[in-house]
Amino acid sequence: MTLVKFNPEARKMLVPGLTDVFDSIFNDTFFTDRVTTRVPAANISETQDAFHVDLAAPGLKKEDFKINLERNVLTVSVTQVAEGEQEQRNYAKREFYYGSFLRTFTLPESANINEIQATYTDGVLQLHIPKQEEAKTLSRQIEIK
Numbered sequence: 001m002t003l004v005k006f007n008p009e010a011r012k013m014l015v016p017g018l019t020d021v022f023d024s025i026f027n028d029t030f031f032t033d034r035v036t037t038r039v040p041a042a043n044i045s046e047t048q049d050a051f052h053v054d055l056a057a058p059g060l061k062k063e064d065f066k067i068n069l070e071r072n073v074l075t076v077s078v079t080q081v082a083e084g085e086q087e088q089r090n091y092a093k094r095e096f097y098y099g100s101f102l103r104t105f106t107l108p109e110s111a112n113i114n115e116i117q118a119t120y121t122d123g124v125l126q127l128h129i130p131k132q133e134e135a136k137t138l139s140r141q142i143e144i145k
């Protein structure tokens with residue numbers, strides 16, 4: 001069984017179904033897999049005291065990661081060599097394999113680069129980047145007179 005996307009705008013075309021043909025060709029995973037780079041997704045957030053970077057990288061060990069800091073550029077990389085049994089498999093489709101990747105993040109000047117901490121738990125690499133004391137936001141309630 002094949003699922004086909006329904007596009008209500010296609011009915012307004014001069015030649016109905018023509019765009020469906022092109023969509024099925026160019027939106028097929030055969031083409032998009034070759035264009036999409038295989039890097040882990042990242043969530044970047046900020047709290048009052050720190051910046052947080054979470055990288056979703058399942059199936060790795062903490063020893064696989066290299067985290068480097070040069071100037072204000074934080075680099076997370078993995079170089080993984082395929083082992084025996086996985087190399088012999090003939091995959092029809094492979095979406096969750098990260099053989100090697102490199103992600104770089106430019107840190108703001110308010111980051112305290114001497115206190116960066118990294119943990120890897122349940123397939124997520126978490127980077128905790130504290131802010132410098134003078135960069136932490138002060139908040140207070142202002143009374144209206």
